[in-house]
Amino acid sequence: MPGALEGIRVIELSHQLAGPFCSMNLADHGADVIKVEPLWGEDMRHIPPFIEGESAPYMMWNRNKRSIALDLKNAADHATLLDLIASADVLLESFRPGVMARLGLDWKTLETQFPRLIYGSVSGFGQTGPLADRGGFDLIAQAMSGLMAVTGARDGPPHRLPIPLCDLAAGLYLTIGVLSALEARHRTGKGQYVETSLFDAATALQMYEAVHYFTTGENPPRMGQAHRGISPYQVFPTADGYVTIGAGQQRFFECLCELADAAALVTDPRFSTPEDRVRHNDALVEALSITTQTRTTQWWTDELDRVGIPCGPVLNHEQLFNHPQIVHREMVARVSHPKAGTVRTLGIPLKLSDTPGSIRSSAPLLDEHSEEIREELGHAASARIEHSSRRRN
Structure with missing residues (x-):
């Protein structure tokens, strides 16, 4: 059964977790996500633990995608990427602000060439403001957003949440933004720029804490296990x-x-x-x-x-993963990987009655789909041969 986003093509230049988590959500619901990686592969491919040499974290949030490896500083590969963008509805990137402009791939440049393109960006601190040039990780966003200040034992030190909450929240906000922009394009015929950051997303989660500060003018205290407004x-x-x-x-x-x-x-x-x-x-x-x-x-x-x-x-x-409710809700799934074999992955939490999401394929091997993607673009076989030679070298 076709997914809700069947026919939507996404070109992913994002890496780490926030951007790929967004594109995974889109892919789970039918979007054709083409992951563009450097010739040596995205950094997450080198993060343990490994299954038969393949990164388990990379496999977790890069399912349902296709991979092509490109050197964006190479003229031929740069042209291939532009061809991909021309065929796409959405472009996602998570570089530091300024990197895409240096590659000639920033929103202002692409907007004029591809007026229907939806361009999604996620960064540590946003594209503007005094901290825009700084890189950002979940750890830093947790510290600076107030999350650490209210987490942990009441009289203890600030505490980092062990889940990458800021990465995941930014990825979800970016997903909402992309879907909103797609809906707006139905009315206007135009694409637009969609942007969020780990710092913005983490700050937006401070609902009760914002109420406390805005109401009293005082920093919300660390509560330990207690709730700010409900007891027990x-x-x-x-x-x-x-x-x-x-x-x-x-x-x-x-x-x-x-x-x-x-x-x-x-x-x-x-x-x-x-x-x-x-x-x-x-x-x-x-x-x-x-x-x-x-x-x-x-x-x-x-x-x-x-x-x-x-x-x-x-x-x-x-x-948790053997709980009858989780099993019934299909929140643990199995998928076959060409090297790692059958691996378990998380299921799809959003259930649509008529156009359900699905886990159709495992995370791709590096450059696994280069040939078929190039054939879809109509590129000559000689270009594929040249690309393969540069990868080996």
Whole structure:
């Protein structure tokens, strides 16, 4: 069944994670993504762990794509790239600001040649502003966006989230931007420039923290496991692990206290209202934790589910990827790779009823599709031979 983006061609000059994550989302839903790599391959191809010599991280977020290796400083390869762009709807790049201009591939140059082109850029700090020339990584964006300042133990040091949240958020924002620009092109017939950055994306995630600062003028404090506006709403210890409980609503709180044999907490003036419970969250959590530790995680999730209180066990990744709900939702998939064999990958989280996404192919080998891409462009066989010779040298 054709995907929602069937017929859309994307030329990807991006690397690392943010840009490729965007193009993976587009490819999963049917777009023809052609990944243009340097002759030695994108940097992520050299990141461990490896399966039969192939980078597992690279394979994770470069599925459903085709690869061609080009030297953009070579006139013939530069011309090939322009031919590819002429055939495309979208161009994605993630170089430092200024690099594409030096290659003659910046938006201002290409806009006049390809007026229907949607040109997507993602960078560390954006294309403009005092920090535009700086490179950026997820680590740096987490530090500068305030994420680290509010993450970790209340009295501990700033803490880096172990997932590359800023990269992923920037990739998702870029995906939204590209899809928005495609929809606008249906009305106007014109392409446009779409741009975001890791710093912008990470800052945009600061919803509660922005409310706190804009309202009080004070830096939001580090909360540890607690929520800024809801209590109880965090991780609780059990007899054999941990369970998360979200019981901020009054009826949930009262049911929780009944399950915990702690009816006195309901009439305690410190916990009378949601605002009171947030103010005295530490005391409330301490009192509830005495009881939660007397029962297993399974007991708590069963009983909390029975009365309708939102809850969930803290799963490790073995438990996650074998969880019946994840299996049912097809969030773990298998794909065949020409060198690595059958490998597992994450499934597609967005479910469309009529035009579902699909995992059609593994991440490409370097330059794997050069010949077929050149044939699609109508390039002569001699050009392919010259290109292959330069790759070997």
